[in-house]
Amino acid sequence: MCGIVAATARREVSEILLEGLRRLEYRGYDSAGMALIDNEHHLQMHKQQGKVAVLEQSQSMQPILGCVGIAHTRWATHGEPSAANAHPHISSQRVALVHNGIIENHVQLRKELKAEGFEFTSATDTEVVVHLLGQQLNAGHSLLHAMQATVKRLEGAYALAAIDIKHPEEVVAAREGSPLVVGVGIGENFLASDQMALRQVTDRFIYLEEGDVVQATPTHLSIFARNGEPVTRAQTMISAAVEVADRGEFEHFMLKEIYEQPSALSATLGAVADGPLIDEQFGAEAAALFDQVETVQIVACGTSFHAGLVARYWLEDIAGIPCDVEVASEFRYRKRKQHANTLLVTVSQSGETADTLAALRNATEPQFLGSLVISNVDNSSLVRESDLVFLTRAGAEIGVASTKAFTTQLVAFLLLTVALGRRHGLDEKIEQQLLDELRELPRWVDQVLQLDRDIQRMSEAFIQKHHALFLGRGVHYPIAMEGALKLKEISYIHAEAYPAGELKHGPLALVDADMPVVAVAPNDDLLEKLKSNLEEVRSRGGELYVFADNVDGFQDEQQVHVLPMPHCPERLKPVLYTVALQLLSYHVALQKGTDVDKPRNLAKSVTVE
């Protein structure tokens, strides 16, 4: 996935494009570029390997200016990160293009275009698209026609934006399978992969539909549906409260976001903070749909998948509802046997993850009763296409490694557990108790944040290590998985999670003094069993790092390092232990000097398959 910004205005737009790219960097950051049409109708371009900051340097040393332009921040799929593979790509010395997505039939198209004499200068799939545009323009067609004809030749997913020196006021764009939004200004128009990139210049947006092609000049905006017919798409006004992506006093967005969790959790609880849980929190149709639900299927990717794994324990144990959880990339292609009356629940911070979106689109009736999405981004594709929506109120999450989005997803799932549990005999007293506990959750998380110093001290032991094992049992096994994911994402230490009972079936062979073993060891029914598993580690010379709220039996001694956790209600423990493991990863990465907010090779929003 990559980030696209485009502008057509009566004013100079290079700074608008750069600001848009800075805001889209979460989508990819291995190279960046922009192209503008200058006053003499020449194409001007900068492309650089590396982050948007490197592009900014080129721009400040050798400014390129213009009122019409396109820009791109890349996450490489085809072709290594390099200046040559960075977008925009150019054809016939006149047309420039940026692309987000994957062109699946690029090999055949490349062959065909090469035979026609087009020269390729990159290893990207994108370059075929710009040459197809060039082919159309050279045949005398308009830029709009060229785009409409080009997209008919493409297979795969894309958001595209192009400019042409012979149409010096115009940007054309297209969307199929990758997000693209129009920002409507006064006497100027914009396009971007995410409205956040354009909040600096407008508060009016048009969300394009699949297959749409857009023609924009400063004063005109025309949208055409897949069949070529002009269409009108609704305009949405976004509230003036612009979300400022500012680190404030924090060294990294990730740390800021870890610390924002008490307020993010409160915001997500919303009306439940001082009132009952009502079904309508999940959407107007929720009550009718929930009445029929007999099983739940959760589908998600990455950290959001881990939230689903935790939820399975709650839905089965507290609500008494059978639940399956699967990563979206597997779910979407598997021939499944679906239980009757299943609610599909997708989970996605961004609401744009390609595999999760495809899973939703494939999961139609009669297999599924309906769909619910738990997402952090209003108006995202998943939100627009689901029957029911629960919005987590975590606020913009900028750090690539998800933190506050995950814990707010857990709150959403606890509320869903209550809403469904009521219909399956959940005792009213237990419901009340659970909601009361949830209201106290922000305070408990605050207590974990106060352990920051101790966790930082513990983290020092990991800096020289190349591997780590995370162990948990029951509902804390997925928390161990999330802890391992966080560590590998941002510190590049190879980390794996195991259910502690599986230790002796393989991973024990890896245990020695160089393999730190992190144990998520809350005081619950499985604690004694977990302790025996940890003894197996100790007696093989392993170093244990134990997060525990009942420290009895965990002496801080050689080989065993204990981090005492607050004694909170059992059902809140997954959230608290997560926060502690987030801090552990953060401090390890900080001391290793990695790029905490933008770890190598990753991107925050994965809008390609």
Ligand code: G6P
């Ligand atoms: C990427 C991000 C992860 C995230 C995953 C799913 O891999 O780096 O942090 O968990 O996508 O994203 P979603 O927006 O669907 O939750």
